[in-house]
Amino acid sequence: MSTFLTLTVSGISLAALFFMVSAGLSLIFGLMGILNFAHGAFFLWGAYIWFEVFNRTGNFPLALLAALAAGAVLGAVTERVFIRPIYRRPLSQILVTLGLGLVLTQLVIAIWGVQPQYFASIPGLSKTWRVGDFYVPSYKLFVIAIGIVVLAAVWTLLRYTRIGLIVRAGVENPAMVESLGINVRTVFLGVFALGAGLAALGGAVFAPYVNSTTTDMGQTVLLSAIIVVVLGGLGSYLGSAVGALVIGLAQIYVPYYTFQLETSSLWPHGWPTNIDSSAASLISLVLLVAILLIRPQGLMGLKLEPGGL
Amino acid sequence: MSIQIPLATASVETAKTVLSLRNIHTYIAGSHILQGISLDVTEGQTTVLLGRNGAGKSTTLRTTMGNLPAAQGSITLDGHELRGKPAYFAARQGVGFVPEDREVFVSLTVEENLKLAQRGGASRGAAGIEQAYTLFPDLRQARSRSAGAMSGGQQQMLAIARAMMNRNRVMLVDEPTKGLAPVVVKQLATIFESLRDEGETILLVEQNLEFAARVGHRFYVLDEGRIVHGGRMDELTRDPELLRRYIGV
Ligand SMILES: Nc1ncnc2c1ncn2[C@@H]1O[C@H](COP(=O)(O)OP(=O)(O)OP(=O)(O)O)[C@@H](O)[C@H]1O
Ligand SMILES: [Mg+2]
Numbered sequence: 226m227s228t229f230l231t232l233t234v235s236g237i238s239l240a241a242l243f244f245m246v247s248a249g250l251s252l253i254f255g256l257m258g259i260l261n262f263a264h265g266a267f268f269l270w271g272a273y274i275w276f277e278v279f280n281r282t283g284n285f286p287l288a289l290l291a292a293l294a295a296g297a298v299l300g301a302v303t304e305r306v307f308i309r310p311i312y313r314r315p316l317s318q319i320l321v322t323l324g325l326g327l328v329l330t331q332l333v334i335a336i337w338g339v340q341p342q343y344f345a346s347i348p349g350l351s352k353t354w355r356v357g358d359f360y361v362p363s364y365k366l367f368v369i370a371i372g373i374v375v376l377a378a379v380w381t382l383l384r385y386t387r388i389g390l391i392v393r394a395g396v397e398n399p400a401m402v403e404s405l406g407i408n409v410r411t412v413f414l415g416v417f418a419l420g421a422g423l424a425a426l427g428g429a430v431f432a433p434y435v436n437s438t439t440t441d442m443g444q445t446v447l448l449s450a451i452i453v454v455v456l457g458g459l460g461s462y463l464g465s466a467v468g469a470l471v472i473g474l475a476q477i478y479v480p481y482y483t484f485q486l487e488t489s490s491l492w493p494h495g496w497p498t499n500i501d502s503s504a505a506s507l508i509s510l511v512l513l514v515a516i517l518l519i520r521p522q523g524l525m526g527l528k529l530e531p532g533g534l
Numbered sequence: 535m536s537i538q539i540p541l542a543t544a545s546v547e548t549a550k551t552v553l554s555l556r557n558i559h560t561y562i563a564g565s566h567i568l569q570g571i572s573l574d575v576t577e578g579q580t581t582v583l584l585g586r587n588g589a590g591k592s593t594t595l596r597t598t599m600g601n602l603p604a605a606q607g608s609i610t611l612d613g614h615e616l617r618g619k620p621a622y623f624a625a626r627q628g629v630g631f632v633p634e635d636r637e638v639f640v641s642l643t644v645e646e647n648l649k650l651a652q653r654g655g656a657s658r659g660a661a662g663i664e665q666a667y668t669l670f671p672d673l674r675q676a677r678s679r680s681a682g683a684m685s686g687g688q689q690q691m692l693a694i695a696r697a698m699m700n701r702n703r704v705m706l707v708d709e710p711t712k713g714l715a716p717v718v719v720k721q722l723a724t725i726f727e728s729l730r731d732e733g734e735t736i737l738l739v740e741q742n743l744e745f746a747a748r749v750g751h752r753f754y755v756l757d758e759g760r761i762v763h764g765g766r767m768d769e770l771t772r773d774p775e776l777l778r779r780y781i782g783v
């Protein structure tokens with residue numbers, strides 16, 4: 226039982242990380258019809274900006290904010306310069322975002338090198354509580370809390386503000402929104418910047434989770450995030466939260482119960498080792514195929530109810 | 535073949551042209567759909583655009599709105615050029631749009647649909663919404679329900695109300711009676727009569743001739759991407775040969 230609880234906390238914190246990446250991915254897809262393959266690179270940049278600021282200042286909250294801001298700026302520039310000229314050209318979008326993702330990743334390697342970066346422990350968040358066999362690292366609780374704050378903040382934005390109203394209408398019919406006198410492109414830019422900022426925040430939060438930054442972390446997380454988005458229903462905001470929970474928990478439970486790995490291999494970092502992560506990817510894919518067969522629109526896709534997010 | 539169509543006649547009262555299209559050409563996916571459309575919409579009048587299925591009526595409205603690019607020609611609103619501008623520009627200049635098939639936002643509530651349309655200075659604000667509810671009592675009833683849950687007729691009313699949320703110079707309305715029950719069509723006719731009597735300026739695409747005759751001042755007939763006839767509404771209804779040729783009634 227305590228093992229199960231330990232795994233569950235790990236799974237939920239992993240879900241919180243996936244959610245931060247997939248929320249933006251899903252909103253961008255829903256509003257603009259773009260599957261942004263550069264999203265993993267925003268995550269990666271978030272991790273490295275966080276590392277740089279934290280390493281220099283030792284100020285953890287400042288480093289998180291810096292990553293969020295850098296991601297938003299990177300997203301805004303990306304939308305304006307690379308995405309805007311190729312709206313409604315899906316093939317170009319795939320090529321451009323894939324290419325951009327590679328370039329941004331290479332830039333990280335050029336600046337920081339391929340070797341992982343290590344850093345001091347996070348002040349106030351390095352403790353692990355233990356009740357019998359139930360381990361709760363405080364950092365994982367922090368990650369869960371951040372995930373909940375992001376979930377609630379974006380939900381409030383979508384549900385209760387004019388910008389949110391425009392985004393929800395835009396997901397349904399951007400041309401009609403424009404015919405009402407609203408410049409949809411500006412909203413696209415804002416959503417792209419927000420999505421990229423959240424992905425970068427995800428990367429920043431993720432680095433201490435695995436105690437290092439590595440240049441391949443963007444790609445790994447992008448795959449999971451895409452699965453989360455499809456699973457949750459393309460363009461559905463709450464769907465991506467549900468999808469993240471399913472994938473996060475599955476990626477922790479399955480390797481453990483399938484291969485009977487020691488809980489210690491998931492603790493304190495909770496990020497699957499190589500064997501685990503291929504098993505985790507496999508189970509994600511199996512889940513994805515199963516859901517797509519039963520509910521091709523995803524778990525929460527195409528909800529036609531008021532306030533359907 | 536080139537027919538000279540008399541454009542809005544400078545009639546007895548000094549009627550002002552609000553919206554004016556000159557020699558508009560529009561291509562969709564490489565096909566030449568509009569082949570030189572010219573028409574005028576006079577202030578305070580309802581101008582009806584008639585024509586068979588596929589004649590290019592919706593394309594004319596969507597081109598005017600800016601949702602489709604015109605390859606050539608000019609579209610002016612109170613003398614200001616709209617061609618080459620995005621749809622939000624036309625809307626902000628005072629073009630209200632009720633598209634074919636209504637296009638209400640089904641994932642939003644009725645009231646959210648109305649609020650979305652309200653923009654800053656031009657908006658009629660809470661009074662505008664109240665006015666819409668007075669005009670369409672069904673909408674008041676359904677205000678916090680999903681627009682997707684409403685009947686076709688109610689959705690049409692919502693689409694019209696939505697276009698009236700701001701002070702418009704002209705409203706483009708595309709086949710409001712399409713697919714609706716006769717009783718709803720009658721209701722809509724009353725609405726458009728009162729809009730006409732209040733002096734709204736409207737460009738109305740309509741296939742229902744009886745409806746068009748009831749609410750329209752002037753008409754144009756569109757055929758295969760060209761304007762082939764135009765005049766006063768009563769001239770059309772008195773000319774069975776014209777009706778048979780272009781509209782098929
Ligand atoms: N997206 C499109 N792709 C290709 N052709 C199109 C497209 N939209 C319209 N057309 C063509 O353009 C022509 C004019 O269409 P339009 O919708 O303007 O006609 P309409 O007069 O409004 O007809 P209806 O009475 O059926 O609404 C038609 O021949 C139609 O097939
Ligand atoms: Mg049409």
